[in-house]
Amino acid sequence: MSEALLELRKTGIRFGGLRAVSDLDLVLPVGVLHGLIGPNGAGKTTVFNLVTGIYEPTEGDILLAGRSLKGVAPAKVAAAGIGRTFQNIRLFAGLSVIENVKVGMHRHLESTLLDAVLRTPRYRRVEVEAEEQCRTLLETFGLLALAEQPADSLAYGLRRRLEIARALATKPRLLLLDEPAAGMNPSEADDLMHLIRWVRDTFEVTILLIEHHMPVVMGICERITVLDHGALIAEGSPDEIRRDPKVIEAYLGADVHAGPA
Amino acid sequence: MRQGALAYGILALLLAAVWGIELFLVPWTDPYLTDIVIRVGINLLAVMGLALVLGFTGQFSLGHAGFMAVGAYAAAASTLYAGVPPVGGIVVGGLVAALAGFGVGLPTLRLSGDYLAVVTLGFNGIIIVLIQNSPALGGAQGLTGLPVATTFGLTFTCVVLGGLFIRNLLVSPLGRVFEAVRDNEIATRSLGIDTTRAKVLAFVVGAFWAGVSGALIAYYRSSIFPSQFQFDRSIEQVAMVVLGGTGSLSGPLIAATILSALPEVLRPVAQYRMVIYSIVLIAMMILRPTGLLGNHELSDVLKRLWQKRPGARSTAA
Ligand SMILES: Nc1ncnc2c1ncn2[C@@H]1O[C@H](COP(=O)(O)OP(=O)(O)O)[C@@H](O)[C@H]1O
Ligand SMILES: [Mg+2]
Numbered sequence: 001m002s003e004a005l006l007e008l009r010k011t012g013i014r015f016g017g018l019r020a021v022s023d024l025d026l027v028l029p030v031g032v033l034h035g036l037i038g039p040n041g042a043g044k045t046t047v048f049n050l051v052t053g054i055y056e057p058t059e060g061d062i063l064l065a066g067r068s069l070k071g072v073a074p075a076k077v078a079a080a081g082i083g084r085t086f087q088n089i090r091l092f093a094g095l096s097v098i099e100n101v102k103v104g105m106h107r108h109l110e111s112t113l114l115d116a117v118l119r120t121p122r123y124r125r126v127e128v129e130a131e132e133q134c135r136t137l138l139e140t141f142g143l144l145a146l147a148e149q150p151a152d153s154l155a156y157g158l159r160r161r162l163e164i165a166r167a168l169a170t171k172p173r174l175l176l177l178d179e180p181a182a183g184m185n186p187s188e189a190d191d192l193m194h195l196i197r198w199v200r201d202t203f204e205v206t207i208l209l210i211e212h213h214m215p216v217v218m219g220i221c222e223r224i225t226v227l228d229h230g231a232l233i234a235e236g237s238p239d240e241i242r243r244d245p246k247v248i249e250a251y252l253g254a255d256v257h258a259g260p261a
Numbered sequence: 262m263r264q265g266a267l268a269y270g271i272l273a274l275l276l277a278a279v280w281g282i283e284l285f286l287v288p289w290t291d292p293y294l295t296d297i298v299i300r301v302g303i304n305l306l307a308v309m310g311l312a313l314v315l316g317f318t319g320q321f322s323l324g325h326a327g328f329m330a331v332g333a334y335a336a337a338a339s340t341l342y343a344g345v346p347p348v349g350g351i352v353v354g355g356l357v358a359a360l361a362g363f364g365v366g367l368p369t370l371r372l373s374g375d376y377l378a379v380v381t382l383g384f385n386g387i388i389i390v391l392i393q394n395s396p397a398l399g400g401a402q403g404l405t406g407l408p409v410a411t412t413f414g415l416t417f418t419c420v421v422l423g424g425l426f427i428r429n430l431l432v433s434p435l436g437r438v439f440e441a442v443r444d445n446e447i448a449t450r451s452l453g454i455d456t457t458r459a460k461v462l463a464f465v466v467g468a469f470w471a472g473v474s475g476a477l478i479a480y481y482r483s484s485i486f487p488s489q490f491q492f493d494r495s496i497e498q499v500a501m502v503v504l505g506g507t508g509s510l511s512g513p514l515i516a517a518t519i520l521s522a523l524p525e526v527l528r529p530v531a532q533y534r535m536v537i538y539s540i541v542l543i544a545m546m547i548l549r550p551t552g553l554l555g556n557h558e559l560s561d562v563l564k565r566l567w568q569k570r571p572g573a574r575s576t577a578a
Binding site: 052075094095102116118119126 | 269433436438441447450452453455508
């Protein structure tokens with residue numbers, strides 16, 4: 001019996017007359033790699049924004065390890081152990097690749113204004129430790145050679161990788177990935193999906209993944225939730241989802257039989 | 262250990278240079294030139310604070326001269342009414358301005374976007390009106406009878422301390438957070454960082470050094486007037502940061518040096534002064550829209566020039 005890390009209970013939000021998400025139930029046990037799929041505008045990104053405190057649900061509740069996240073500010077949600085990436089990549093363009101990751105680690109660095117200004121021994125020890133940890137993380141993501149490059153000089157696919165590395169630097173319990181393979185070719189996407197699975201196993205992190213590359217989602221996720229018009233239309237194992245008539249009708253169409261290679 | 266010792270070594274060296282110049286060069290220098298240099302130094306202190314707030318943290322403050330006014334009048338009042346000596350008055354000016362920065366920043370920086378510009382603009386105006394209508398602060402006639410203490414040495418001691426303070430801050434983890442806030446506040450929050458706190462911190466540090474700058478003005482010519490801290494001064498400082506390059510510390514300082522000295526240098530052709538001044542500004546905007554140094558530092562640029570010098574043994578031929 002594994003306990004729930006994240007739980008959405010009849011969660012919903014309205015934007016004026018639009019119910020972007022409604023009545024959504026979702027349970028993520030610790031350690032799961034869970035897929036969230038659905039057509040464009042189905043409400044997937046909105047679910048991430050609800051969980052991370054960017055939006056507050058107008059209905060229902062969201063629990064992290066049993067504690068309600070309702071009304072908790074985004075920075076506090078992140079500090080509680082939820083890391084995320086963004087569909088429209090949000091890197092710090094003026095910073096180098098490694099500095100992006102160091103900002104991710106910031107909340108674990110104990111270094112005050114006075115440490116910085118007076119160059120105390122603690123300040124230098126903290127910097128050395130951060131540098132080492134960030135380099136290790138960058139190596140994992142194949143970005144070490146680019147550590148000192150400006151983040152906005154990276155190719156598109158590498159930016160997405162960097163964003164994941166930055167989110168992992170916060171040492172999250174739950175990682176939300178919003179279309180991490182968007183804009184990648186099939187082979188890059190495939191590599192990334194294996195990396196994501198490896199990350200889950202190595203960092204022992206629970207992952208909720210939004211992704212459009214159907215074969216890879218079906219290939220690596222243990223469970224999948226399908227949204228349409230803000231509502232859950234199916235949940236189950238990849239095999240169940242692939243065979244679900246509602247899913248086929250609403251979203252997957254003929255593609256559903258493509259399955260994993 | 263080594264790095265820390267080096268930082269203190271640089272500080273000692275710079276201060277020794279400042280006081281060497283004060284003792285051995287200033288007495289034989291044309292007072293008119295010394296006057297220009299001191300005015301430049303005073304502007305440098307204000308502009309380095311604004312470079313932190315605007316250039317590195319991305320917060321559009323339009324009332325930096327208001328914090329100079331707070332620093333100047335707090336220092337002056339501490340001396341006139343409590344007998345605080347000038348060096349103490351400079352600290353008082355910085356601290357009171359920092360407090361004002363906290364008061365203005367905390368409620369405003371929670372909100373995103375343009376509120377700060379509007380509120381700081383209003384703050385600058387309100388401070389001036391308050392001073393003009395306060396008999397204890399001399400009203401529109403200003404405060405007189407202050408001791409004269411702002412020498413080249415004192416001014417540039419403050420410039421060195423302020424410059425190293427802000428530089429050390431910028432290359433520290435907090436400095437990275439300031440830039441992260443500027444580049445993408447939502448992403449910064451998603452990493453568990455309290456961005457309001459970071460913005461308020463940058464704002465308070467910027468206000469502190471503006472206050473020190475104002476206090477130096479108070480002790481320069483034995484009197485201060487509210488008209489010295491009007492809105493046009495705030496705008497001029499924004500121009501210095503933007504022209505020097507947002508995301509650079511040395512760029513704005515160079516711009517501040519040039520723009521503060523320019524009106525003086527152009528005094529012989531006084532009637533065309535404002536025209537030339539404007540043309541330089543417009544030319545800069547067209548030729549280098551990212552500012553003089555963009556987001557680079559002077560040291561990077563010099564390093565690159567050095568590597569490109571004729572006869573340099575280049576590894577990347
Ligand atoms: N802040 C907002 N204000 C109004 N409508 C929004 C807002 N955010 C999302 N929506 C709407 O909610 C719906 C779901 O959007 P989104 O979650 O981005 O879909 P998906 O990620 O599944 O493509 C869309 O119709 C979108 O226009
Ligand atoms: Mg989306």
